[in-house]
Amino acid sequence: MAQTQTDREIDRSHMHVSDQVAIEITDMNKWFGSFHVLRDINLTVYEGERIVICGPSGSGKSTLIRCINRLEEHQTGSIVVDGIELTSDLKNVDKVRSEVGMVFQHFNLFPHLTVLENLTLAPIWVRKVPRKEAEETAMHFLEKVKIPEQARKFPGQLSGGQQQRVAIARSLCMKPRIMLFDEPTSALDPEMIKEVLDTMIELAEEGMTMLCVTHEMGFAEKVANRVIFMDAGQIVEQNEPTEFFNNPQSERTKLFLSQIL
Amino acid sequence: MENTSFVRTEMLPETEPPRSTTGVLGWIRDNLFNGVLNSILTILSLAFIYYLLSMLLPWSISPTWGAKSLNECREILGATGREHGGACWGVINERWSQILYGFYPEELRWRPTLTFFLLFVAMIPILFNMISRRMNWLLLVLVLFGASFAVENSALMVVVKIVLGLSLAYLAYTVVKTDRDDRAEQIKEGAKRLPNPLYFTAIYVFLMPWLLWGGSIWSPVAAALGFLVGWLAFRLLAPIAGNLASLILAVIAAGVWWLLLIGPFTGLMNGLAPIGLIPVESRLFGGMLLSLTIGVVAIAASLPLGIVLALGRKSDLLIVKWLSVGFIEFIRGVPLITLLFVASMLLNIFMPPGTDFDIILRVIIMATLFASAYMAEVVRGGLAALPTGQYEAADALGLDYWKAQRLVIMPQALKISIPGIVSTFIGLFKDTTLVSIIGLLDPIGLSSTIRADLAWNGIVWELYGFIALLFFIFTFLMSRYSMYLERRLRTDHS
Numbered sequence: 219m220a221q222t223q224t225d226r227e228i229d230r231s232h233m234h235v236s237d238q239v240a241i242e243i244t245d246m247n248k249w250f251g252s253f254h255v256l257r258d259i260n261l262t263v264y265e266g267e268r269i270v271i272c273g274p275s276g277s278g279k280s281t282l283i284r285c286i287n288r289l290e291e292h293q294t295g296s297i298v299v300d301g302i303e304l305t306s307d308l309k310n311v312d313k314v315r316s317e318v319g320m321v322f323q324h325f326n327l328f329p330h331l332t333v334l335e336n337l338t339l340a341p342i343w344v345r346k347v348p349r350k351e352a353e354e355t356a357m358h359f360l361e362k363v364k365i366p367e368q369a370r371k372f373p374g375q376l377s378g379g380q381q382q383r384v385a386i387a388r389s390l391c392m393k394p395r396i397m398l399f400d401e402p403t404s405a406l407d408p409e410m411i412k413e414v415l416d417t418m419i420e421l422a423e424e425g426m427t428m429l430c431v432t433h434e435m436g437f438a439e440k441v442a443n444r445v446i447f448m449d450a451g452q453i454v455e456q457n458e459p460t461e462f463f464n465n466p467q468s469e470r471t472k473l474f475l476s477q478i479l
Numbered sequence: 480m481e482n483t484s485f486v487r488t489e490m491l492p493e494t495e496p497p498r499s500t501t502g503v504l505g506w507i508r509d510n511l512f513n514g515v516l517n518s519i520l521t522i523l524s525l526a527f528i529y530y531l532l533s534m535l536l537p538w539s540i541s542p543t544w545g546a547k548s549l550n551e552c553r554e555i556l557g558a559t560g561r562e563h564g565g566a567c568w569g570v571i572n573e574r575w576s577q578i579l580y581g582f583y584p585e586e587l588r589w590r591p592t593l594t595f596f597l598l599f600v601a602m603i604p605i606l607f608n609m610i611s612r613r614m615n616w617l618l619l620v621l622v623l624f625g626a627s628f629a630v631e632n633s634a635l636m637v638v639v640k641i642v643l644g645l646s647l648a649y650l651a652y653t654v655v656k657t658d659r660d661d662r663a664e665q666i667k668e669g670a671k672r673l674p675n676p677l678y679f680t681a682i683y684v685f686l687m688p689w690l691l692w693g694g695s696i697w698s699p700v701a702a703a704l705g706f707l708v709g710w711l712a713f714r715l716l717a718p719i720a721g722n723l724a725s726l727i728l729a730v731i732a733a734g735v736w737w738l739l740l741i742g743p744f745t746g747l748m749n750g751l752a753p754i755g756l757i758p759v760e761s762r763l764f765g766g767m768l769l770s771l772t773i774g775v776v777a778i779a780a781s782l783p784l785g786i787v788l789a790l791g792r793k794s795d796l797l798i799v800k801w802l803s804v805g806f807i808e809f810i811r812g813v814p815l816i817t818l819l820f821v822a823s824m825l826l827n828i829f830m831p832p833g834t835d836f837d838i839i840l841r842v843i844i845m846a847t848l849f850a851s852a853y854m855a856e857v858v859r860g861g862l863a864a865l866p867t868g869q870y871e872a873a874d875a876l877g878l879d880y881w882k883a884q885r886l887v888i889m890p891q892a893l894k895i896s897i898p899g900i901v902s903t904f905i906g907l908f909k910d911t912t913l914v915s916i917i918g919l920l921d922p923i924g925l926s927s928t929i930r931a932d933l934a935w936n937g938i939v940w941e942l943y944g945f946i947a948l949l950f951f952i953f954t955f956l957m958s959r960y961s962m963y964l965e966r967r968l969r970t971d972h973s
Binding site for chain 2: 289
């Protein structure tokens, strides 16, 4: 088993799963051209759940979470997020997107804006929050990710780990109910992975609903309440982490785990 | 094998670089004489520069400033024993104002001059961000104060001069007195600021044609009111009809105003308060005045049009996309001169009989369309250079298409495209000399007119040199500005 990136005890007092449904995916299929990337996905995510999705590259795990805020369009089946069904109706899409935060592998911060402006842009223009209030919220979240002193700098002047923490703070400024992480640590140097994972752990401790595509199995084991293994566009196995790692059922899962651990 | 284990016990201190690589000598060695080939090239280049200057300088330093004709020049040069070689600067001395203004009436030339200086006042808030609002208003008052001396004196003008002079003194005093940091602090605490100088920029759009062409003041006012009508219609209808429908209705309302109501309005206002400037016809425009008028308007209009076309070309809406592609490819495939001929001759055939569509306006439209097609491709290059992650991040935050374009995509795409955009601007500005082909008197066209005068028949280099210098000043300023802007927008490290 890979070394867990965090040594500290995790406070589980707020980490409980409610029986409210946050995301409901039913019989969802997606094709890129004629390539069938996602096949008959059925997934129910409850509020407060921390789900880690893993699998070999090309298995469709990123595409799956990108469908949840419609960065990718699904073709059949349905996705309901927070009671809103994702259809081609742009109003619904924008509503879902402002409720769902997303963190990308390559941060995707806006390089022409300062850190503070990156954080306040969406609250001011989408949520219509007054600038002053937006800046206060932004500083609050920057303190939370432990880089308030970088507020006036541009993203290009920060390290990769700092940029990813800014990206997390930027999503949090929209006060999302669900957070999606698309391989948030894959583009980082090893010594920076810890600071980003710590930020994500803190978020989990506060009870945020999280879906996380990652290869950090230590993180999965400690924080997740469910691990989903995908291969060839299908959900192959899902289980709670201890069972998943210690007692995998399918041959594909066993093979995958033996290769990465 | 030797033992390779090593532990450093003491970190090395920083030391000075070697003497021969720093200072003037180091620079000369590094940049001019680093190697045999470079040394030879340096010496050859220096020799070439010397040769050029030894030809040019004696020719251009020539005491002919006061000459009244080419023959007089020859006499002056003959008297100094320089029969051959020697510029005849008298032509510039006598005709420089014609090269600048064309046949614009002499007593009214303060108007284009004022327009020219106001252009800088109007552009500064767009081009620079380090100049305070106070400074900008000060500049405006300064230009107006200067202009007030060019106008014929009257009791009214004396009052205007006194008012302008006093406000100039007051503004200058506050500019000198205000400390930047203190002021920033006050503004943060909610101190009242001067109005945004961009208001003047907006007014200038309507002021410029009025100052240049003259006529009733109510025409530009009425044209500006059209925008107000559209805006009001949008504000009133938006809560009822939704954004898109009210936008369309607002455009229709403004169109109705411009096409139908503008005539009665200006007629009525002229009856009530006949204020205006002496009209000047387009055929009197010439020289740099003409080039700058066409160049500035076409430059200002081609950028937004080019952006719209670039977005259209990348649009998912098939019709919009095809229209944009068709327009861009057609315009880029046709020489500018063809378009200018269309503007000067063919357009009148398609117009309903009796419509008098100003020739300069027609040329401006053609130049704008021409430049906007190139601009669209330059901007598209900037758009293509942006990683898709930027679009995805904007989408994921819930920004809609227009907000994402305005706040995230365009600022970055335009920044990438600055060199291309400025090249297009410079090209467009120089292309304004092509209007001489359709009979407009731009500086090149004027140079033939001047040569047609017997006194100056046969003079070439001096005129072209002077015109080249004028164009070079403007294009060089544009290019320096673009370099400044690129430096200012750099955010990767500082």
